[in-house]
Amino acid sequence: MGFKHLVIVRFKEGTVVEQIMKGLEKLVSEVNLVKTFAWGEDLESPEMLTQGFTHAISMTFDKKQDYTAFQTHPNHVEFSATFSAAIEKIVVLCFSSVQVKPAIA
Amino acid sequence: MGFKHLVIVRFKEGTVVEQIMKGLEKLVSEVNLVKTFAWGEDLESPEMLTQGFTHAISMTFDKKQDYTAFQTHPNHVEFSATFSAAIEKIVVLCFSSVQVKPAIA
Numbered sequence: 001m002g003f004k005h006l007v008i009v010r011f012k013e014g015t016v017v018e019q020i021m022k023g024l025e026k027l028v029s030e031v032n033l034v035k036t037f038a039w040g041e042d043l044e045s046p047e048m049l050t051q052g053f054t055h056a057i058s059m060t061f062d063k064k065q066d067y068t069a070f071q072t073h074p075n076h077v078e079f080s081a082t083f084s085a086a087i088e089k090i091v092v093l094c095f096s097s098v099q100v101k102p103a104i105a
Numbered sequence: 106m107g108f109k110h111l112v113i114v115r116f117k118e119g120t121v122v123e124q125i126m127k128g129l130e131k132l133v134s135e136v137n138l139v140k141t142f143a144w145g146e147d148l149e150s151p152e153m154l155t156q157g158f159t160h161a162i163s164m165t166f167d168k169k170q171d172y173t174a175f176q177t178h179p180n181h182v183e184f185s186a187t188f189s190a191a192i193e194k195i196v197v198l199c200f201s202s203v204q205v206k207p208a209i210a
Contacts, residue, residue: 101134
């Protein structure tokens with residue numbers, strides 16, 4: 001079902017998030033290893049639920065090896081420097097995704 | 106692009122996660138409002154990245170109203186009691202998902 005890379009992040013105050021996301025969109029469009037890419041911003045959930053995190057980033061790879069190769073890809077390494085500098089706090093999870101729906105009718 | 110409900114969780118020690126996930130799979134197969142459902146467990150990333158979180162759960166709805174209706178659905182309310190009791194820590198994010206790939210060639 002593919003290998004998923006999930007990032008939950010809160011950016012530092014003053015970060016131009018739009019610029020970060022443009023850089024990320026550019027990165028994933030350049031690197032063919034990334035099969036799907038989506039992101040979103042939670043603008044309304046209570047702090048009790050979000051724990052202060054504001055953005056989610058999700059990528060899918062065909063297999064774990066592709067994810068590993070992506071991590072060391074020069075474009076990713078270059079982007080990571082910018083991204084890391086903007087992080088207030090972050091959670092990163094990587095896993096083989098179990099897709100239950102739409103498999104079930 | 107749909108409305109996403111994302112949960113990052115660490116279960117209490119002794120939780121039978123398989124049982125929780127079976128309950129969740131049953132729930133989403135019964136409630137038509139849920140359009141996609143996937144979950145995964147991170148078994149290898151360093152604590153520095155996962156922050157102790159182990160599982161990710163992702164659901165997609167056609168629109169925000171469907172998510173709201175799901176929250177108050179009797180089956181969800183019933184399941185939530187079991188789920189909540191097993192939580193060690195949790196982050197919940199809800200957002201309109203910006204799907205960049207595969208839209209870009």
